[in-house]
Amino acid sequence: MILIKRIFLLITIVFCFAILREFIELYNFAFSFHPIAGYLTLASISAALLYFVGFPLYQIIKLPHTPGPVYDKKDENKLIKVRLENYKKNDYLKEKGFTINEEQDRRKSYEDAVQILQIRCDEIRTEYITKVFYSTAIAQNGFIDVIFIFSLTVNLVKDIFILYNGRVSNRNLITIAKQVYISLAVGGSETTEYAVDEVASKLTGDALKSIPFVDTIITSLSDGLVNAVLITRISFITENYCIKLVIKDDRELSPTPKTILSTASAITSDLIARIKTTLSRISKEKTYEGAKYLVNPTKIVFEKTIDSINHNDNISDDEKDKLTGIIKNVNKWANPIGRGLESLLSRKRKV
Secondary structure, three states, X not given: OHHHHHHXXXXXXXXXXXXXXXXXXXXXXXXXXXXXXXXXXXXXXHHHHHHHHHHHHHHHHHOOEOOOOEOXXXXXXXXXXXXXXXXXXXXXXXXXXXXXXXXXXXXHHHHHHHHHHHHHHXXXXXXXXXXXXXXXXXXXXXXXXXXXXXXXXXHHXXXXXXXXXXXXXXXXXXXXXXXXXXHHHOOOHHHHHHHHHHHHHHOOOHHHHOOOOHHHHHHHHHHHHHHHHHHHXXXXXHHHHHHOOEOOOHHHHOOOHHHHHHHHHHHHHHHHHHHHHHHHHHHHHOOOOOHHHHOXXXXXXXXXXXXXXXXXXXXXXXXXXXXXXXXXXXXXXXXXXXXXXXXXXXXXXXX
């Protein structure tokens, strides 16, 4: 146990040092243009962390408590009763016209309510996984990645707690926070290897090999997929705290690797496939010979993919909204701080 703690401490130090180094480099680069630019960068990052991380954290803390899973089977009925009382005030269940049937078996009522809530939770999970995949794929900077991941993870946890009518105890909150940190600091070689293989296998072909920046695209999408896998894990752990009734130990709250990978892959695979189509078209049209691709080719390919979806008459309006809506929200969500930092990084790459 002591050895494990020391290894974890070492990983923590390395992780924090890497993020701090990227932050210092970004600040020094801005400061080199003008001291005011450096101070504005520092202020922008602080404002982003306060608004996108600090405020949602405060909202989570202010949420009413909902009991988490119990370890003793004898406490199960009591837990079901408490949760059903909370569900009577659930806005989403009211919206769907669901009411707790007092004459029905409590377990059956609980299962029916959870089944409806899980549908909405899957929608929330899909939205945030796509946001993480898209934003961290185009960020191309570890420090900005951390801002995006922290912000989106905290907001994901908050939205799941609100959906299920309250947060877990402070002790369980700390456990979830540890899982968030571990996911950020210890992505794991297996996850990275899976993401690279998954993206590379879908972006193969002689035509694509002729594009000079395709390796950058694969690397960026792999980074995005790794982060999508990590936030998928957090979403399932948070949801399990809200819906599971009896557990033997906390390990039962963690989903299987197969569930995590299949969920993240299913959500991102369609967009990756459409990106491949865009790259194939670019290779035929030779439209990649502009200097703009040298800065952030992934973002440009994303934008071209979304544009092609919007102009495809074979795709219904509802499907277009589904495919492009989240990414449009990400662009809106990332402004003005995200674009400001990206502009600064673009200048840095050109130097």
